Amino acid sequence: MATTISGKTRVAANEAASGASGRDALKLAPDKTQTLQAMMAPSGAIFSAWTAFHLGLWAAGVFAVWVLPEWPVAQLAVSLFLGNQLHTLTILQHDCGHRSAYRSKGANLWIGRALAWFIFMPFNTFTEVHRWHHGYLGDASRDPDEWFYAGGHGQLYLRECLFMPRFIFLSLKQSAAPEIRGKVVRELLFNCATYALLAAGLATLGAWDVLVFAFVLPMLFLAALYNPISRGYEHHPLAAMEADDPRRHDLRHNTVTVTSPVIGFLWANITYHVEHHMYPRVPFYRLPKLHRMFAGKQYLTAPYPLHRLADAVEQPEPVQPVPSIPSI
Secondary structure, three states: OOOOOOHHHHOOHHHHHHOOOOHHHHOOOHHHHHHHHHHOOOOHHHHHHHHHHHHHHHHHHHHHHHHOOOOHHHHHHHHHHHHHHHHHHHHHHHHHHOOOOOOOHHHHHHHHHHHHHOOOOOHHHHHHHHHHHHHHOOOOOOOOOHHHHOOOHHHHHHHHOOHHHHHHHHHHOOOOOHHHHHHHHHHHHHHHHHHHHHHHHHHHOOOHHHHHHHHHHHHHHHHHHHHHHHHHHHOHHHHHOOOOOHHHHOHHHHOEEEOOHHHHHHOOOOOOHHHHHHOOOOOHHHHHHHHHHOOOOEEEEEOOOOOOOOOOOOOOEEOOOOOOOOOO
16 A cells, blocks of 8 residues: 555545545535436437447558558557557447446447457456446445555556456456356357457458557557556545545545546546546536536546646645537
């Protein structure tokens, strides 16, 4: 565990304890209830349009790798872009897991499975383990994400690189329901088989550069770059808090919202993370609007990922909404 936070940042401890999860302070006013209810209603058409857009960008990247066999540096740059798209697809399947993509349970399941295929992770792995995370955020003994933060900021980056294998391991443990473990095993076997066929097909065609630059390297960039930066930063204050620190259970202190609309666009708005944890049924494309509705509330925000990462956790200031890409 990292060094105990002391000094002025401890001033908020009693307030955090009395405020439990801090949700009362972040809860929207009753006069916004109707608007909030409307925002939580999924629009399958909007989600499908965004999914088609991001899949189109991914496909364009794969095509670029295919037509640039003599330009390995350009292919490497495209691999970096494809890694970002894999991260975005991770967020889209995450919305399916929250059932905020479609009204239909079946649509969320099968579209979620299709999107999760791109990152090799079984859809039910992410959905089940992530459900535990939302339910036990900050609980050092029950939050499955706690392992990433338990080593302090010094180990946070490397631990987040193991995000996918750790989640798969957790979803296969006895603590997971038997029916969940069965689904995870079937999805994992399907992913293994189809990835093997894909690799064999590209190898047969002699398209080794496509295999490496369009599939292998983007997955490595996702694991070693985008996941640690995005996921690691979302709750990085936990890496500097002792297990008995009452702020661990306070959403105003254990989670960070990144306010950059550009990063939000690139990463499907998962950067508005306090808002997401407060109202997880709000679809990703409406999170910028939800962020604006939080104006004046006090919680941790940052202009970009990794901002003041190693600093002691400060008390949250009133959030000032910045111009953002309009939500649909």
